[in-house]
Amino acid sequence: MKFRHAAAAITALLVMNAAAAQTAAPAKPASTPAPATAEAKPGANAATDPATPGMPKAETPTAPAGAEATAALKPGDATAGQGKAAVCGACHGMDGNSTDPQYPRLAGQSEQYIAAQLAAFKSGKRMNPIMMGFAQPLSAQDMNDLGAYFATKTSLPGVADQALVEQGQTLYRQGDTDRGIPACMACHGPDGRGNPGAHYPQVTSQHAKYVEARLKGWHDNGTQSDDPHTKIMAGIAQKLDEKDIAAVASYLEGLHTNEPAAAAPATP
Numbered sequence: 001m002k003f004r005h006a007a008a009a010i011t012a013l014l015v016m017n018a019a020a021a022q023t024a025a026p027a028k029p030a031s032t033p034a035p036a037t038a039e040a041k042p043g044a045n046a047a048t049d050p051a052t053p054g055m056p057k058a059e060t061p062t063a064p065a066g067a068e069a070t071a072a073l074k075p076g077d078a079t080a081g082q083g084k085a086a087v088c089g090a091c092h093g094m095d096g097n098s099t100d101p102q103y104p105r106l107a108g109q110s111e112q113y114i115a116a117q118l119a120a121f122k123s124g125k126r127m128n129p130i131m132m133g134f135a136q137p138l139s140a141q142d143m144n145d146l147g148a149y150f151a152t153k154t155s156l157p158g159v160a161d162q163a164l165v166e167q168g169q170t171l172y173r174q175g176d177t178d179r180g181i182p183a184c185m186a187c188h189g190p191d192g193r194g195n196p197g198a199h200y201p202q203v204t205s206q207h208a209k210y211v212e213a214r215l216k217g218w219h220d221n222g223t224q225s226d227d228p229h230t231k232i233m234a235g236i237a238q239k240l241d242e243k244d245i246a247a248v249a250s251y252l253e254g255l256h257t258n259e260p261a262a263a264a265p266a267t268p
């Protein structure tokens with residue numbers, strides 16, 4: 001009888017707080033008659049019941065799972081990320097070099113940026129129904145691991161449209177002061193590799209089709225997000241016309257080949 005109640009309490013603990021239940025497991029269940037109400041509030045009861053000195057730690061649902069996860073959050077582990085990336089490969093390519101240009105290349109992109117975008121998809125701050133679905137089950141640690149994995153890959157060269165290179169290059173390297181357009185390279189770097197610390201993404205070798213869609217989206221809709229990084233780009237894209245967007249997008253896809261000064265040492 002007593003055992004049955006205690007077992008029920010343990011079961012409730014398991015359900016309520018798996019971590020706490022682990023700590024509770026070594027306690028001798030048969031010697032700890034738990035009141036029936038334990039099923040409803042196992043933590044509170046155990047904590048206030050003087051007859052259960054063996055279980056004081058169990059009662060720590062005070063540390064919410066979310067807080068624990070944040071505290072335990074570590075920089076991404078590329079090896080762990082590789083396993084988690086299996087599902088992403090279908091669209092982004094197993095090495096982050098997608099073949100279909102509507103899917104962005106992730107190879108060589110920074111861990112910070114990838115993790116931040118996944119969090120934005122999950123929260124709906126960056127609206128995309130496909131990516132929302134894939135980001136939903138990911139923990140913050142998963143996001144870091146996935147970011148670390150793709151960051152170790154190298155983005156494969158694309159080719160710029162020669163007819164657009166000149167305009168694209170001028171915009172990228174000088175901007176257009178008359179129209180208030182800053183040089184893209186001021187943030188994304190002369191080689192287009194971006195600046196992870198400042199959350200400026202790598203843009204070199206990115207598919208022109210994807211870049212066009214992204215800039216056009218910001219141009220047409222601005223941003224529904226209050227993210228300061230997104231606001232920067234929405235503000236800039238609003239000043240670009242259709243031809244600017246096509247030119248700079250094509251330039252970016254071929255950036256690595258078209259600008260000798262951009263020949264940064266390949267980071268493996």
Ligand code: HEC
Pocket residue numbers: 084085087088089090091092102103104105106113114115117118126127128130131134135146201
């Ligand atoms: C069914 C196809 C598909 C799958 C599978 C998929 N994605 Fe995506 N992903 C997309 C699309 C489409 C976009 C572009 C969304 C947009 O335009 O905003 C995208 C965008 C992204 C971006 C933003 C890249 C950037 O440069 O801003 C990241 C990061 C990303 N995906 C990571 C992942 C990860 C990690 C996985 C696996 C867990 C994954 N994706 C699985 C289709 C997919």
Ligand code: HEC
Pocket residue numbers: 104171172181182183184185186187188198199200201202203206211214215227229230231232233236248
């Ligand atoms: C003041 C800094 C700054 C300047 C200048 C700037 N960018 Fe950006 N760019 C950003 C930031 C920050 C992001 C990330 C936005 C986010 O996180 O939503 C970004 C994102 C992008 C992206 C999306 C990358 C991806 O993988 O989805 C593209 C494309 C881009 N910028 C192109 C440009 C172009 C083209 C120019 C020049 C006309 C430019 N940027 C100028 C800061 C800048």
